[in-house]
Amino acid sequence: MSGPADRLNRVWINPRAGYERSVRRMMARPREAARLRTPRAGLIMREHTDDRWFKTEQRATLGRSLAERLARTAGILSRATGAGSGTNVPGRILERLSPQYVADRAATLQDGVVVVSGTNGKTTTASMIRDILGRQGYTVVSNQSGGNLGAGIASALLAAPSSASIGVFEVDEAALPHMIPMLRPKVLVLTNVFRDQLDRFGEPERVVELLREAESLLPPGARVVANVDDSAMWEAVADADPIGFGVVLPANNFRPSPKAGPGPTSQATAASEPETCPACAGQLTVLRRAVANLGSFECDRCGWDSAWPDYRAVVRASGGLSGTIFELRGILVTLPVGGIHNVYDAAAAVAAADVLGIPPVRSIAALEYFEPRFGRAEVLEVDGRPVWLALIKNPAGAGMVIEEVASDPTIRVAVISVSDRPADGRDISWIWDTDFEWLVARGIALIPSGRRAADVAVRLKYAGAASMPALADPVAAVRAAQACDPGGAMVAVLATYTAMLDVRSALARGRVARVVDHPVAFTEPAQ
Numbered sequence: 053m054s055g056p057a058d059r060l061n062r063v064w065i066n067p068r069a070g071y072e073r074s075v076r077r078m079m080a081r082p083r084e085a086a087r088l089r090t091p092r093a094g095l096i097m098r099e100h101t102d103d104r105w106f107k108t109e110q111r112a113t114l115g116r117s118l119a120e121r122l123a124r125t126a127g128i129l130s131r132a133t134g135a136g137s138g139t140n141v142p143g144r145i146l147e148r149l150s151p152q153y154v155a156d157r158a159a160t161l162q163d164g165v166v167v168v169s170g171t172n173g174k175t176t177t178a179s180m181i182r183d184i185l186g187r188q189g190y191t192v193v194s195n196q197s198g199g200n201l202g203a204g205i206a207s208a209l210l211a212a213p214s215s216a217s218i219g220v221f222e223v224d225e226a227a228l229p230h231m232i233p234m235l236r237p238k239v240l241v242l243t244n245v246f247r248d249q250l251d252r253f254g255e256p257e258r259v260v261e262l263l264r265e266a267e268s269l270l271p272p273g274a275r276v277v278a279n280v281d282d283s284a285m286w287e288a289v290a291d292a293d294p295i296g297f298g299v300v301l302p303a304n305n306f307r308p309s310p311k312a313g314p315g316p317t318s319q320a321t322a323a324s325e326p327e328t329c330p331a332c333a334g335q336l337t338v339l340r341r342a343v344a345n346l347g348s349f350e351c352d353r354c355g356w357d358s359a360w361p362d363y364r365a366v367v368r369a370s371g372g373l374s375g376t377i378f379e380l381r382g383i384l385v386t387l388p389v390g391g392i393h394n395v396y397d398a399a400a401a402v403a404a405a406d407v408l409g410i411p412p413v414r415s416i417a418a419l420e421y422f423e424p425r426f427g428r429a430e431v432l433e434v435d436g437r438p439v440w441l442a443l444i445k446n447p448a449g450a451g452m453v454i455e456e457v458a459s460d461p462t463i464r465v466a467v468i469s470v471s472d473r474p475a476d477g478r479d480i481s482w483i484w485d486t487d488f489e490w491l492v493a494r495g496i497a498l499i500p501s502g503r504r505a506a507d508v509a510v511r512l513k514y515a516g517a518a519s520m521p522a523l524a525d526p527v528a529a530v531r532a533a534q535a536c537d538p539g540g541a542m543v544a545v546l547a548t549y550t551a552m553l554d555v556r557s558a559l560a561r562g563r564v565a566r567v568v569d570h571p572v573a574f575t576e577p578a579q
């Protein structure tokens with residue numbers, strides 16, 4: 053690469069030191085501060101020509117400032133011309149013009165950085181941590197609306213207010229080893245490793261290796277918060293002395309999945325990964341299973357067993373799609389979102405906040421006001437009736453959502469919307485490993501939708517579902533679902549990432565949807 057970006061990079065000698073010195077000078081000399089804040093290309097301050105360092109740092113500041121301006125302008129242009137949402141464009145430009153930008157800007161966050169990674173639950177866990185920190189008065193910078201690769205993080209840092217003192221970033225597993233040295237997090241939260249987007253990542257073992265590599269790159273003093281119930285992932289980072297979290301369900305809360313056979317799911321369901329000992333690769337015995345490959349295990353061959361979690365969430369009652377009550381550190385928590393996966397995310401968030409010095413009792417108080425974000429169990433209202441939206445992208449994650457839907461007796465119909473754009477994963481073969489049978493067994497009518505509605509229809513036919521027309525158009529599918537259940541109950545929409553985008557934008561365009569608060573009615577689990 054040559055040109056202005058290259059020149060800027062070459063003069064960028066120790067940018068962090070340069071930045072700090074510039075700030076100190078700004079504080080000390082107001083007139084120079086004004087010049088530094090409004091640098092012009094080619095400007096050389098003559099009164100300082102004998103000061104070699106000052107010239108260097110002047111150019112370094114100019115370089116970063118120029119890159120920031122170019123990136124901001126490009127973002128505005130991108131939005132104005134409709135070329136894109138503009139969310140990641142500034143970040144992409146910064147990555148080219150100023151590769152040190154993320155490292156440099158992240159280092160100015162005096163309360164540090166939290167990084168969240170893993171297959172499922174990144175967005176929700178990061179949202180929860182952000183909410184907890186926000187309620188303690190921190191100004192948090194996070195990539196909530198952008199991508200979870202380098203460009204999304206650079207964009208978030210560019211847009212952050214100068215008052216931001218702490219960063220919470222969800223980072224794609226594949227990008228993690230690259231991003232850790234730049235972000236130098238105080239806390240690395242690892243949610244789980246499921247089979248996800250096989251065309252991108254290959255097998256879960258490869259992802260576990262990525263996480264292990266990322267852990268080895270952490271700065272001294274950083275702490276790892278990891279899911280104890282994910283035995284392979286936990287063992288991969290065990291050297292880092294991780295802080296563990298896990299979830300315990302009431303004894304009889306397991307669903308008798310038609311695929312897994314009757315009774316508690318003590319054996320692997322279709323959505324589970326094969327359980328092999330992380331130490332000797334022998335067969336593990338299941339002591340307790342929460343969901344998919346998560347649970348407590350022991351190895352008869354070598355004696356390996358699951359660690360005891362420092363943050364152990366014990367589920368006490370389920371409110372279907374609307375909430376869960378669980379106990380954590382002796383405190384009863386009412387989480388206003390349903391599903392076991394959200395309990396995992398909450399336990400992870402409380403553990404991460406504790407590392408940052410926020411006591412669990414305060415984190416829990418914040419979580420009781422938690423509002424789900426995009427595609428994570430939102431409730432919209434369509435034609436005056438509630439529509440519950442949840443993201444699905446792999447068998448394990450979809451299994452958790454299905455469990456949530458099946459546990460809510462008011463749900464009579466669901467839309468299954470699957471698309472195959474790159475953000476969804478081109479390979480949709482995972483729908484064949486997903487336990488739609490459980491919804492069929494519960495008598496829930498299923499409407500195929502999305503770009504691959506026809507494939508979904510075939511899958512649902514094999515699951516034994518009553519035949520329904522495949523409706524690629526999301527609004528048509530939601531309306532058909534409502535027509536199926538004229539009683540006026542909530543309709544569930546399970547959608548892949550871009551299918552979810554289509555649902556939301558179509559509903560918003562037609563002005564038929566609004567986000568509503570949904571009342572929570574808790575039921576005790578069957579004992």
Ligand SMILES: [Zn+2]
Pocket residue numbers: 329330331332333334351352353354355356
């Ligand atoms: Zn073993």
